[in-house]
Amino acid sequence: MALLFSNITTAEFLTPILLSLRVAVIALAIVVVSATVIAKFMAHARFKGKIIVETFLMLPLVLPPTVVGFLLIIIFGSNGFAGEIIRMVFNETVMFTWYGAVIASSVVAFPLMYQSAKAGFLSVDKDIENAARVDGAGEFQVFMRVTIPMAATSLVTGALLSFARAIGEFGATLMIAGNIPGRTQTLPTAIYVAMQGNNMILAWAWVITIIVISFVMLLFVRLKSQ
Structure with missing residues (x-):
């Protein structure tokens, strides 16, 4: 194997980077779809308890990562309801796998995407959407051809911030995925081990x-917001 630095191989250096990128990209895909759909609904929805629901959705943004990790273990662990379903369907667990890292990254990145997407949808001119409906466009067509393009800047901003948050996730990832070199060791956990x-x-x-x-x-977010 090629030496990158003294006593450090290229593979040793790249492995956690590539794993972090894979985890962040998959988490981003999950977050973009789920947060965009939920934000579209919540942007104009009116129902009792809406503020409670939104507070719950934003909670991972302020909770300590260890608390998020603890709750994920309770939900996806061997005795958790989601963990039992996954074991029955796939005959395996997400604990101490890179899939667990994806779940942790998705949870902590979700509020950033949701917040940006909702702000973008609220900024869309309703008259333009209604005009598209009058012209015969269905709700899905209005959403894809009018709403999404008009909220594109907010959606891109949310996606980039979510990606940065996902790739930097440490605490919750360490608790649910562990720190197994070559399997679950992401960049933040690798840095921690190297320091230790x-x-x-x-x-x-x-x-x-x-x-x-x-x-x-x-930097890209700043440039897009100007």
Whole structure:
């Protein structure tokens, strides 16, 4: 294997990066679809308890990651209702797998996408949507051809912020997915282990990598918002 730095192989350096990117991309896909659909409904919905529902949806944004991880273990663990269903259907568990990391990343990234998507949908001119309906467009056509394009900036902003949040997730991921090198070790957990082992060269290499990724995401968000 090629040496990237002294005593550090390319594979050793790239493995947690590639896993983090895979987890973040899949989590992003889940979050974009689910948060967009829910935000579209909640943007103009009127019902008792709406503020309670929205507070619940935003809760992962303020909860400590360890609390999120604890709740995910309760839900997806071997004794959790979701965990039992997954075991019956797939004959396996998500605990200590990279699928668990995807779940953790999706949960913590969801509020960012939801908040941005809802703001975007609220900014869409209802008269334009109604005009499209008068012209014969169905609700799905209005949503895809009018609402989505008009809220595109907010949706892209939410997606980029969600991706950055997903790739940087640590606490909840560590609790549900563990820290198994080559299997569940993502960038944040790899940095933690490198620090614990006083491997500062490798830790710095990963820290710089995640800073660059996050900086690019945030820079793009700033440019889109201007």
